[in-house]
Amino acid sequence: xVQMTQSPSYLAASPGESVSxxxxxxxxxxxxxxxxxxxxxxxxxxxxxxxxTLQSGTPSRFSGSGSGTDFTLTIRSLEPEDFAVYYCQxxxxxxxxxxxxxxxxxx
Amino acid sequence: QIQLVQSGPELKKPGESVKxxxxxxxxxxxxYAMxxxxxxxxxxxxxxxxxxxxTGKPTYADDFKGRFVFSLxxxxxxxxxxxxxxxxxxxxxxxxxxxGPYWDPRFAYWxxxxxxxxxx
Numbered sequence: 001x002v003q004m005t006q007s008p009s010y011l012a013a014s015p016g017e018s019v020s021x022x023x024x025x026x027x028x029x030x031x032x033x034x035x036x037x038x039x040x041x042x043x044x045x046x047x048x049x050x051x052x053t054l055q056s057g058t059p060s061r062f063s064g065s066g067s068g069t070d071f072t073l074t075i076r077s078l079e080p081e082d083f084a085v086y087y088c089q090x091x092x093x094x095x096x097x098x099x100x101x102x103x104x105x106x107x
Numbered sequence: 108q109i110q111l112v113q114s115g116p117e118l119k120k121p122g123e124s125v126k127x128x129x130x131x132x133x134x135x136x137x138x139y140a141m142x143x144x145x146x147x148x149x150x151x152x153x154x155x156x157x158x159x160x161x162t163g164k165p166t167y168a169d170d171f172k173g174r175f176v177f178s179l180x181x182x183x184x185x186x187x188x189x190x191x192x193x194x195x196x197x198x199x200x201x202x203x204x205x206x207g208p209y210w211d212p213r214f215a216y217w218x219x220x221x222x223x224x225x226x227x
Contacts, residue, residue, distance in 0.1 A: 034213045043111075043220075044202070049213040087152055091213045095168045096142075096154040 006099025023088035032092035109133035129203030136184035
């Protein structure tokens with residue numbers, strides 16, 4: 001199975017700042033990496049897939065990069081609604097696996 | 108619009124069974140596979156497996172073989188998950204999630220989750 005190591009597990013930032021979250025795969029997953037946002041009372045939201053492709057409706061302040069084993073989610077100029085939990089997921093092979101999550105909180 | 112609506116929370120005793128439903132709307136149900144994902148409260152996401160909504164064939168992740176059954180009521184655009192012989196460690200929020208186009212297992216659509224609590 002592909003192990004997904006996500007870091008940091010916790011991140012505190014202020015609105016307007018930029019942050020990055022890392023996701024590392026235990027073997028190459030090509031570019032098949034998705035990022036999700038989890039917020040209380042809302043269904044999980046797909047932000048980015050295939051490493052860098054923005055899902056329809058994802059604001060342009062979100063960006064994804066990487067290939068092979070190393071991936072990054074960057075959020076520029078944080079908005080209040082961005083404070084949430086973020087997960088990565090490899091969609092290259094079965095079994096599908098997720099990172100352990102990053103909780104982004106307001107500083 | 109596309110929606111996945113799951114059945115309500117369940118409180119069960121160890122050894123009992125539970126059936127969770129996921130009703131899809133806004134698209135042709137048999138065009139996209141349905142996946143199931145487990146989340147222990149306060150923890151991360153774990154993929155349980157998926158069901159081909161066209162053929163009905165289920166595929167289970169290793170940790171979910173034996174007591175877990177994926178099924179369909181295709182005429183009702185509904186996917187079901189039944190868990191038998193419930194254990195305390197089955198306590199979790201369980202999500203259905205629709206696969207993307209071209210058999211790409213990325214999940215643009217999720218159910219709201221069904222909390223299963225197993226307690227004596």
